[in-house]
Amino acid sequence: MMEEQIVYEDNHLLVINKKVGQLVQGDKTGDDSLLELIKNFIKKRDNKPGNVFLGLVHRIDRPTSGLVIYAKTSKALSRLTQMVKNREVEKTYWAVVAKEMIPQSQRLVHYLKKNEKNNKAIVFPKATEGAKEAILTYNVIKTLDNYLLLEIDLETGRHHQIRAQLSKTGVPIKGDLKYGAPRSNPDGGINLHARKLQFVHPVTKESVEIIAPVPQNDAIWRACED
Numbered sequence: 001m002m003e004e005q006i007v008y009e010d011n012h013l014l015v016i017n018k019k020v021g022q023l024v025q026g027d028k029t030g031d032d033s034l035l036e037l038i039k040n041f042i043k044k045r046d047n048k049p050g051n052v053f054l055g056l057v058h059r060i061d062r063p064t065s066g067l068v069i070y071a072k073t074s075k076a077l078s079r080l081t082q083m084v085k086n087r088e089v090e091k092t093y094w095a096v097v098a099k100e101m102i103p104q105s106q107r108l109v110h111y112l113k114k115n116e117k118n119n120k121a122i123v124f125p126k127a128t129e130g131a132k133e134a135i136l137t138y139n140v141i142k143t144l145d146n147y148l149l150l151e152i153d154l155e156t157g158r159h160h161q162i163r164a165q166l167s168k169t170g171v172p173i174k175g176d177l178k179y180g181a182p183r184s185n186p187d188g189g190i191n192l193h194a195r196k197l198q199f200v201h202p203v204t205k206e207s208v209e210i211i212a213p214v215p216q217n218d219a220i221w222r223a224c225e226d
Contacts, residue, residue: 002041007067008210012076012203014038014054016068017212020189024059024068038070058084061160063175066093066194067212079202084157090198093152093162096191096220097171099143107137108165112158120178121164134158136165142224147174149224151195162192174220191220 008015016034018024023033039052055077057069069089071077083089111124111131124131135155142149148171152162160179166172167179173192175185185191197210214221 002037007212008208010204012071012073012201013080014042014070014072015197015210016070018060018065018068018194020063020065020185020187020215023062025056034068035070042072055081057081058089058157060194061163061190061192063189064192064194065189065212065215066192067091067197067210068194069197073203076202080199083199083202087155087157088199090196091154091157091194092196092198093154094193094195094214094224095138095150095152095162095166096147096174096224097150097166098174099146099148100171102140102148102169102171105137105139106169107135108169110134110165110168112161112164114159121158121160123164123168132156132158134161134165136162138166144220144223147220163190185218187217189215191218193221 005016006014007017018034023031025035026033035054035056039054042052053072055071057071057080060066060068069080071080111128112121112134113131115122133156136152138150138152140148141151163173163176163179172180173190175181175190177184193214195212199208201208214225216222
């Protein structure tokens with residue numbers, strides 16, 4: 001049910017807690033996207049004649065879960081898109097990785113280049129032609145029997161950034177076969193969750209903080225939130 005996935009809504013914004021496997025907007029697969037599903041939901045719920053305006057502000061990968069912002073007005077869309085570009089929207093992620101000997105906290109700086117053929121980011125340790133700087137900071141915030149829970153703050157927003165950088169560091173995200181995880185997850189997703197968003201509302205100028213519960217169908221995620 002779409003209502004259950006809406007974690008924040010006002011006249012200008014709508015924030016969804018995306019499930020693993022859901023598309024944030026249409027792609028070549030032709031599968032239903034959240035953009036269309038939410039438009040249809042609003043049209044029905046609010047009895048709207050004609051087309052519903054809804055704009056996608058930023059993306060998260062299909063196998064990832066968590067927070068995605070959609071704008072309900074063109075003013076909010078243009079302002080928020082600019083805010084994301086200016087890094088004025090703070091994004092915090094949770095990732096589950098294998099229990100390895102890694103520093104408790106670390107700032108990772110790499111250079112990423114997108115390989116269009118296999119839709120994968122190639123990671124370089126130093127500046128390389130055609131590669132963009134990628135920076136994140138992680139903290140180990142929980143230790144489970146076989147896994148670590150990392151909280152990640154992004155300084156840049158690159159294609160597959162968290163997945164590629166953690167893999168390069170020797171701890172691919174649980175379930176992420178593309179970046180070196182040994183096994184897939186039963187639902188085909190990966191244990192990467194867009195946990196928190198903080199920003200100044202583009203219209204009301206109020207401070208907004210939104211936290212998304214983790215997927216409840218995954219026992220390891222549930223253990224992380226306990």
